[in-house]
Amino acid sequence: MLAVINARLHPVSSSPGRGGLLIREGKILEAGDIRVPEDTPTIDARERIVTPGIIEAHCHAGLSEEGIGWEGNDGNERSDPITPHVRAIDGANPEDKAFRFFREAGITASQLTPGSANIIGGEQLVAKSRETVFIDEMIVLRPSGMKAALGENPKRVYGPKKSPATRMGNAAVMRKWLDRALAYADKKDAGDSPDFDMILESLIPVVRGDLPLRIHCHRADDISTALRLAEEFSLRFSLEHVTQGHLVADTLAERDVFCAVGPSMVHEAKVEMRGNGFENAAKMVRAGVRFCLTNDHPVVHGRNLPAAAGLLQAAGVPAAQALKSITLAAAEHIGLGDRMGSLDVGKDADVVIWSGDPLDARSFADVTIIDGEIAHCRGGDSGC
Amino acid sequence: MHAYIGAKIYPVDGPPIDDGVILVEDGKIAGIGGDLPIPDGVEVVDLSGKVIIPGLVDAHSHAGMWGDGEGEASQDGNERPGPITADVDAIDSVNPHHTSFASCREGGVTTVQIHPGSGNAIGGLCFAAKTAGEVVDDMVLKAPTGLKGALGENPKRGAGKDSPKTRMGTAALIRDYFARAREYGRKRDEGKSPDPDRGLENVLRVLEGEIPFRVHAHRSDDIVTAVRLCEELGIAYNIEHCTDGYLIAGFLGERGIAAHVGPGLSSRGKVETANRHEGNAAILAAAGVKVCLVTDHPFLDARYLMAYGGVAQKYGLSFEDTLRALTICPAESIGVDDRVGSLSQGKDADFLVLAGEPFSFKSPVLATFIEGVEVYTRPTL
Amino acid sequence: MLAITNARIHTGTGETIEEGTILLRNGKIEALGKDIDVPAGAEIFDAGGRPVTPGLVEAHGHVGLANEGVGWEGDDVNETIDPVTPHISALDGINARDRVFDDFLRGGITSVQIKPGSANILGGSAVAVKTGPNNAADDMIIKANTGMKAALGENPKRAHGADKDRAPYTRMGSAAIMRDWLFRAREYVEKRTASDSKTGYDAKLEALAPVIRGEIPLRIHCHRADDMLTAIRIAEEFDVPYTLEHATQGFKIPEYLAERRVSCAVGPSMSREAKVELEGVGFETAVAFQRAGVPFCLTTDHPVIRALYLHMIAGKASAAGIGPDAALAAVTASAAEHIGIADRVGSLETGKDADVVVWSDDPLDGRSHPVRVIIDGEIVYERE
Amino acid sequence: MLAIINAEIVPVSGDPISGGTVLVEDGRIVALGTDVDIPDGTRIIDAAGRTVTPGIVEAHAHVGISEQGLGAEGSDHNETTDPVTPHMRAIDGINPRDDAFREFREAGITSALVPPGSANLLGGSAVVIKCAGDIVDDMVMKDPAGMKAALGENPKGAYGKRQGKAPATRMGSAALLREALTAAAEYLEKKEKVEGGGDPPSYNAKHEAMIPVLRGEMPLRIHCHRADDIVTAVRISEEFGLKYTLEHVTEGQYVAELLAKHQVPCAVGPTLQHGSKVENRERDFRAPIALIRAGVPMCFTTDHPVVAGQFLPLTAGIAVSWGMDYDVALRCITLASAEHAGVADRVGSLEAGKDADIVIWSGDPLDYGTFADVTIIDGEIVYEREV
Structure with a gap:
């Protein structure tokens, strides 16, 4: 059991208010007006803002490690443009310092994804930012998606x-590989036993619509191509980056496409990123695009x-919606909206106590709680 | 509804109309004529002293896929590894926000057939699109409109390890691939499900007559090889560029072949274009070849297609034939003449307002309309 | 004449004037203070109580050399042909029309020192320019030759040793090359000064001569503490003026630097540990420098961090412990001193260039933005 | 002797003359006007209803040196072994049998400045030639006619990108150019000191080639497209006090005032070219119109074969459609081009005493459908259209 009291709660799923949180077995037991049983370890938030843990919906933590050269770079299996059979779980290093930085910054969960060098890059997972040497202990969902990429990167690499x-x-x-996977899946369903093919086997959940294909695309025409392909093959899918999504925002809104937008803080690093910035992201929000924000860590540090999110607010998006774009909306994007992203009873107890407004870059995550356990406390234990 | 009145109109599929009227409703031409009653409540635009012609149709363009100062990151025209990339589709390479479309609109080009490049013996699918829009799928007029093939220098310069080294090799590759496609089709028809292969399927569409083979050929021997191959395969086809066509005009004319002649205003940068002649279009047309004037954009900037028409006319193509070679002929060649290429009731309201009679520097494009919307207005510098 | 009235003036040197007025005439600051009479006929901009600061100064950047959203055609940062290229000049590579300058104006930055990249041991001469408004770099110059770019650490050995299989392969190699050329330059200067000299013109040595003569500093790129020490060792050996650029691990040796009054351009502190030598990147160095009295300024190293966010970086440094006054100085007055252009820019003082920014809100809040940017008395950017 | 009579004469340097006569003798124009006596025995061409102008001058064309319809065998404009090759001479690479000369004559182009290509920072000396002849030496009007230089993408593409040699950046290009200029200046200084008893420097072909540039006897002709490259060209030229011209000047509209201030002669084009490079992204008619308005001396060029030279008049026509005065546009392909090339004393306008380079047009010389009916160079009919 753990209690947080005297908090200015921003539950994201509902309006802010004063109150506390009661946590048991890693879940939120009570929120708002809580009754704290005796002897419950308690953190006095002292009127600080408390939000759900921040979620990075698209990142390469553990795969492109901090402060290491090629030895720690396991993001792109560049041997072939089609590698659905590689899995983030086999490359992600729980000891990457990024996870520590995440805990210190209030980021409690992230979707770890292979890079964008390949047309189909491999299987993704969602991990909590827990301190451990076993990746399995961090995993919330696996697989959470299949990485795909369009635009400059694959063609530059190959x-x-x-x-x-x-x-x-x-x-x-x-198309070629999705065609093949469909034929392979059909054969299997028909009771034929085609020769085992690990690549095609890995693509079955994608072509059957069970696993979302998460398609890297920046330029508006690449977005159109992604939609074209997804429709042709009736895929479950999401779009990642969506830099020029404002140019086709109505289409994205109409089709209710999941979009993880970002990294908007970065400069126009590539031709396909021309016009990158929060103004575009804000236009997408205003058009009603289903939207979460990503920093594409490490492109911009998670x-x-x-x-x-503060810069999104500065571009004209209401603060509550900006906060949602890095919490609940991100949780929904990665398929975990029922477990994370808001301070609701029954959800994972991923909680952050902030030194100030969380959207002000000068604020610190004073306390980060993951699955009910204190994962970071600024200024040591005394701060809690 | 809008009524454009007062201009001299060249409808192309009928005689010119002095002081004509075009009625536009919902992007279509609701009426056209010299003495047309204008319904009440119509917004009237007076274009007295101006000339209206149909929006230009460019049967061979790479708009949106490369060039125009975009640099290497936006080179999406030739799927290099080749030599056969029949499985690619030009639509997947086209960026509607590319400046080339603005150039098209400035030049009066309202419809383009976009081809993959000519680096490969079989390059991929072509499609037809309007030149204004945000999403390429919404701009499509017809897709696919053909399969791109190439003979001559380009494919044998290919970077792929299997790329042909001679003209003989290129022809052999094409023959072989078409034979494999036939085999694939036979298996499929027999109910044996062959491993799916989009490239072979696209070639089957040519073999089954759904789309033509559009063959890049400059030199006369390459043109003749294209004819030989296509006749042998029994497929519909046309010749792209057709630079040496005038040297074998009779041979082409008796077959009624369509030739997409261009890019205009160019120099003779390659050996295979050494015989380039400005009179090519006129000679081909006289021999009965269906001539379309094309930009091959970006190689002729679409802004200057009208000037190219002027030069073709200068070298003997009649005024009417020049106008047709830029409008209805390419519309027919692409298979979109039910919607564009001339101004008649029921067709798309794609038209240009010119300052005067076409094909002079004195009559630039003042405005370009696509489906009734003014997509380009000439600025003052 | 332009008068900015009703402003909360932060002079950049630690002073704050509430409800103040600034008079700008002929591109210079004519007067500022609380009780300033606005002459008749002056154009008045009522700041409405909002903060006004000097135009920000970015001490280190490759602006206009690396064009935004363009491939190799617009990449003119590193002349990697040779590790020693002192004879090249940043001025000759600046595309004054690059959109990046918009980013600077949007971020309230009015002056920037532009340097060649850090691939070379001796990389070429730097230049300080205004960020607008113009089409020709020559019209933007504040000071034509502000120093000689030099680099130690990973970059030169990667660009030459690893990529091109030639010296330098190691840090020792880098130091040896730097020494060798400084030695030759010293000899060249002596010989050319002698009246009976037969020594022929040499472009590289000629470019190094002002360093030897103490007219311009070596500006040495270094991240790791040992690289910083090497930089100091060599510079002192040849008795040439110098500054340190990046100084990422300065937190390890603040006293050593304070003793020598070494000016450091610190940053990009918001970056990740993209390289081994960036271990520990963050705001610790700025805090340590502040405490020890090392002269320093903050830099984005655009495009590593977008220049647009220089004020956000200052805000983060402020929160990390240096406080708001020092934070603002670190992106204005101190940066101007670092470059050697403090006589003209970096603070709001009578007689200085009329480079002024009116902010929507506290400039140290990353979410605020300039509403007016004024360079040489002309409004070059407006946003409401 | 030759007389063209009943013509609508547009001399370019003066007012048009209706129903006039141009009289030619010994390759020169001896008289023109409405009142010209035609000696007996003179060959007469009746140009009734047709326009007569001076021969068109192409101020920057790689004719004969980058040949048409040939591969590498006919490509002789870029000596890409070294970025500094001032000792190359265009005249040594020109093939008078390049078919493009025929096209030039058919299009009314009678003279051209032929520079080396733009792969090198210093590419070699240019030559001005007439567009008819079998032996290039007999075609020469001026040699050398300027030293070709280049900034921007081409040198760094040819060396940094493709060969891993300097220059790799614009900074590198500027540095190499400065180095070459400074080294040559020092060489020249030593040479000049010889008379005062100094040691002569050992012979250096490159430095020798640069002497006329340093002495201001001929201009540096600097290839530049982007505004910053234009500014760099001006910066370096002014630094060394050189005579110079700018070639291409695609983004000239952004720095028109600077160019006007220094009165830098600009050859603008090829404006009809496609966007082959990032640096020519903004090619259109804004630059020439802005330069003319700002008072910059300019002319048009096709940069043949980048755009085929025969379309030079058509380029001027399109400029008129964008708002350039007709007379100015015509001047920009005749007299202004001749001034740019440094041969205005001989060609570019119809004046008594000038070379008899004359074109009789079927209609308006700038319109798309107009033919050069007769092209005359040095008084000889070098092309006559069959009608």
């Missing part, structure tokens, strides 16, 4: 000597995700 070398090639390579 072209011009090898396909894909163009955007047409990107789509063609994707610990700056609350600051990014």
